[in-house]
Amino acid sequence: MSVESAISCRQLSKQFGGVTVLDSLDLDIRKGETLVILGRSGTGKSVLLKHLNGLLRPDSGSVFFQGTDMSGASEQELLDARRAIGMLFQGGALFDSLTVGENVRFALDHHSIGTLAERNDRVAELLALVDLRDTQEKMPDELSGGMRKRAALARALALQPDCMLYDEPTTGLDPVTSAQINALIRDLQSRFGLTSVVVTHDIASATYVADRVAFLYDGAIQAVGTMDEMHRSTDSNIKQFLANDPLTVEQS
Ligand SMILES: Nc1ncnc2c1ncn2[C@@H]1O[C@H](COP(=O)(O)OP(=O)(O)OP(=O)(O)O)[C@@H](O)[C@H]1O
Numbered sequence: 001m002s003v004e005s006a007i008s009c010r011q012l013s014k015q016f017g018g019v020t021v022l023d024s025l026d027l028d029i030r031k032g033e034t035l036v037i038l039g040r041s042g043t044g045k046s047v048l049l050k051h052l053n054g055l056l057r058p059d060s061g062s063v064f065f066q067g068t069d070m071s072g073a074s075e076q077e078l079l080d081a082r083r084a085i086g087m088l089f090q091g092g093a094l095f096d097s098l099t100v101g102e103n104v105r106f107a108l109d110h111h112s113i114g115t116l117a118e119r120n121d122r123v124a125e126l127l128a129l130v131d132l133r134d135t136q137e138k139m140p141d142e143l144s145g146g147m148r149k150r151a152a153l154a155r156a157l158a159l160q161p162d163c164m165l166y167d168e169p170t171t172g173l174d175p176v177t178s179a180q181i182n183a184l185i186r187d188l189q190s191r192f193g194l195t196s197v198v199v200t201h202d203i204a205s206a207t208y209v210a211d212r213v214a215f216l217y218d219g220a221i222q223a224v225g226t227m228d229e230m231h232r233s234t235d236s237n238i239k240q241f242l243a244n245d246p247l248t249v250e251q252s
C-alpha cells in the first residue's frame, strides 16, 4: 500500500442475500485528492462508500484508513477513524425535528467539544462556510433542497474531518445549485486539504470536481484515471456509460 493513500481497499468483498455486490475490489484513494466513483445505478457505489467509513463491514478483505486496517481495529480506533471521515448521505438526512443550528451542532454536543460559547461560534462558522448564514433557527423543511444539502455538509464538517464522503451530492438539484455544490466540494478540498470521495451519476459534476475517477462495474473498479483518460477509454462499458445520459439510467 502506498504511503500516499488516505484510504485503501484490498480484496473487498460484500454480498447481500447471496448476491455479490463487491467482488475482491481494490482501490487506493490518495491523500488530498477528489476521487469520483462512477457506475450505473445498483452497482454498489453507496455500499462501497459505506465500507470506507466502517458503516458496513466487509465479508472479506480490508479497508485501510491512514494505514490502519479497520477490520482489525479496536473499538476506539474505529471511533477515531469515523470521526476523521465525514459523510454527506444520499438524500441529505437532516434530523427533521431539530433546527438547522441543532443539526449542525449535534456532533459537537455529542462529543462535548469546547465550551457552549465555542460551540455556538463553531456552528456560525460552519454555516458561513456553506453560505447559510442566518438559518440557525430554521427547520429543515423550510429550506430548499440545495440549502438542505449544504446544511448537511456543515454538519458533516463539524468535527474537522480529514476525509469527506459525498453520496450523490448534486442528484435532484437544478444545474445552478449543482454548480454551487460542486464549487463548495472543490473549495473545501483546497482550503482544508480534504481527501474527498464523490459518488455521482452526474458526468458534468464529475468532470468539475474529479482529480481522478474510478469506474465501478461488476463488483470491482474496472478503471481509474482522469476524466480525459476515461473519455479515451476503449472499454465498452465505460464508453456506453459516458455516451448515455446517466440521468436516464434507472434509479433504485
Ligand atoms: N443494507 C442492505 N441490505 C441488502 N441489500 C443491500 C443493502 N444495501 C445495498 N443493498 C443492495 O446492494 C446493491 C447495490 O446497492 P447500492 O445502494 O450500493 O447501489 P448504488 O450504486 O449506490 O445505486 P444508486 O446509483 O441507485 O444509488 C443493490 O442491489 C442493493 O439492493
Ligand SMILES: [Mg+2]
Pocket (backbone or CB within 6 Å): 045, 046, 047, 090, 167
Ligand atoms: Mg447509491
